[in-house]
Amino acid sequence: MGAEEDDERGFFAEQPAPAPARRAGKQASPHYHGHRERLRRRFAEGGPDALADYEILELVLFRAIPRADTKAPAKALLKRFGTLGQALGAPEHLLREVPGVGAQAARDLKVVAAAAQRMLRSEVRGRQVLGSWSQVIDYCRAAMAFEPREQFRVLFLDKKNALIADEVQQVGTVDHTPVYPREVVRRALELSATALILVHNHPSGDPTPSRADIAMTRQVVESARPLGITVHDHIIIGKDGHASFRGLQLI
Known part of the structure; x- marks a missing residue:
């Protein structure tokens, strides 16, 4: 067995404390x-x-x-x-x-x-996402809620609304992520996706959509619609909750 394998086996191993020097009388163990x-x-x-x-x-x-x-x-x-x-x-x-x-x-x-x-993602992959909405939110919160920079990710769905792929498209700054609607649609076509869920995080913790968020979402919707690709929702994840564009009637 090589040294690298030994290191891997010992990665999580709790190392025993070295044996104390013998002294007269009984020595108490650390509390x-x-x-x-x-x-x-x-x-x-x-x-x-x-x-x-x-x-x-x-x-x-x-x-x-x-x-x-x-x-x-x-x-x-x-x-x-x-x-x-x-x-x-x-x-x-x-x-x-x-x-x-x-x-x-x-x-x-x-x-x-x-x-x-990984556990939460496995609960979502291959299932009908719209029927497992709470698991989708749990997964997105675990993946993004505590990131120090904004991330824009896309969940690509097939015609049965099952998850094909989950990809981070862009990583930005603490309060901005550049998003290119044409690139989102191009990737959807490459994956033969027929529906999308857009997700990004607000490191500030407040999931309220900004004007820029609303404008970008509409651009993606308008770019995807002629190609038969539906944007089901855009979810903004914050440390203390989330906001749904569908729920806010912004889509």
């Missing part, structure tokens, strides 16, 4: 050892609902921080970012700025976030 076992037992017996958000973060941090108390950095993550979702969605370089969270712990948190996104 966090019993705490870790209690948390693991509560999770095993009661599932995730038996733990607070910071305790879920502790479980993730156990493997990256094997020889220290993880309660303080877990609570510091929530204090810095606000919620469990925002902590997992935060950029890796910001996670590393939190006291007690090093490079390995930040990477582990991003792996958990990626796994959650």
Whole structure:
């Protein structure tokens, strides 16, 4: 077995603390050892609902921080970012700025976030999207709500409104993303898509459509309609909610 394979096997392995030097009398174990076992037992017996958000973060941090108390950095993550979702969605370089969270712990948190996104995407792919609307919203929120820059993505659907592809078309700045309606339609034709759902995020947190959002959406709708391509909706994702152009009667 090569060194690279050994590294992969050990990526998530919790490394044991080095054996303490022998001393006369009985030496007490660090206080966090019993705490870790209690948390693991509560999770095993009661599932995730038996733990607070910071305790879920502790479980993730156990493997990256094997020889220290993880309660303080877990609570510091929530204090810095606000919620469990925002902590997992935060950029890796910001996670590393939190006291007690090093490079390995930040990477582990991003792996958990990626796994959650993949799980949600698998629930959407191949299904009739319009019949799984809450799952679509959940997936888009997980993928985009906490991005520091605007992203414009398109969900391409077939004639049965099943998801063909989910692609990020553009990445912009904190408050603007350039969108080219002709490129959106061209890609839809390449994929033989007959319907689209447009999605972008507002890093400010407020999902209210701007005038530029409304104008761009109308341009995409007008470009797609003559080619038999329907724009079902344009969803704006914010940290605290979302806005639907269809629901707002803007489409």
